[in-house]
Amino acid sequence: MKVGFIGAGSIGGAMxxxxxxxxxxxxxxxxxxxxxxxxxxxxxxxQFNLITNYDELKVTDIIIVAVGSPALDGVFSELKKIVKDQPVVSVSGGSTIEFMHNYLPNYSVALAIPNTPVSIGEGVTGISYAEEFTQEQRDIVKSVFEKMGQLIEVPESQLGIFGTVAGCSPAFIDVLIEALSDAGVLNGLPRQLSYDAVIQMLIGSAKLAQQHNGHVAELKDQVTSPGGSTIRGVAALEENGFRNALIKAVDAAQNG
Incomplete structure (x- = not known):
């Protein structure tokens, strides 16, 4: 299978x-x-195949558009000249299915929002398909995107907030890693050891939450013994507005 990319910036390069x-x-x-x-x-x-003109994309099985919003009109003006039956998936924030259909009417287009962990095969991508998509075309998209992590179909009306939660939150987690490491250093841990402990803790906790069939609060309850150190820490998070800070961060990223 041949995969075509237009654009190799932050998210295109990660993919x-x-x-x-x-x-x-x-x-x-x-x-x-x-x-x-x-x-x-x-x-x-x-060492991928670097091409110089759109005609060379005719041989691909799927085309992924990963350019900035100002370039979208020019890109789709060129795509309408060369696409055949291969699906076109835009990961550009400025595009919509309606926008793509303006250039490729009644065509199998999709809008997707991946996050940067796709670069190591641990990403999550939300995707909305136009109704023209056949099952065979969905299978092509799935086979490509699942090499980079998890692919989740989301209604287009919810794709924006999905992308905010999945796409902006890695930066929030990076801040969390830094803060927890600082706390370890404050209490005597060497910096690298503190980072190693925090990062592995997050990996393990995320995998445990993923495999857990119940509510994540149940996992919290399992480690908060009466009068213990963990519940005291949880109480301090509540006192300092930890949950509210995260909710406000997502809301600010989504709504400006």
């Missing part, structure tokens, strides 16, 4: 890395870059 690191042959990844040198620089590292 390209994720695909190739998952075992996809770099020769089967065709990338058309823009005016910056990001695609060229990334090609030196990953």
């Amino acid at each position: 390209i890395k994720g695909l190739i690191n998952s075992g996809v042959d770099p020769e089967d990844v065709l990338v058309k870059g823009g005016h910056s040198n990001r695609a060229q620089e990334l090609q030196k590292e990953l």
Whole structure:
């Protein structure tokens, strides 16, 4: 299967890395870059097939658009000249299914929002399909995106908040990692040891929550013994507005 990319910026580059690191042959990844040198620089590292014109995308089985909003009109103006029956998936924040249908009417287009952990195969991507999508085309999209992590179908009306929660929260978690590490250092742990402990704790906790069939509060209850250190810490989080801070962060990212 050949995968075409238009754009190799932050999210496009992360997806390209994720695909190739998952075992996809770099020769089967065709990338058309823009005016910056990001695609060229990334090609030196990953050895994918760097192309220079849209016609070369005709051989692909799926085309992924990963450009900034200002470039969307130009990209889709070119795509309408060359696409055949391969699905087109936009991961650009400024696009909608309606926008894509303006250029590719009655065509199998989809809007997706991945997060940056797709680069290591641990991402989560929300996707909304146009009604023209066949099951065969969905299978093509699924086979590509699941190499980079989990793919979840989401109504387009909810895709924005899904993308905010999944896409912005990695930065919030990075702040959490830094703060927990600082707390460890404050109490005597060497910096690297503190980072190692915090990061592995988060990995293990996330996997445990993923495998747990009940409410995540049940996992919290399992480690908060009466009068113990953990419940005292939880009480301090509540006193300082931890939950509210996270809710406000997501709401600010979503609504500006």
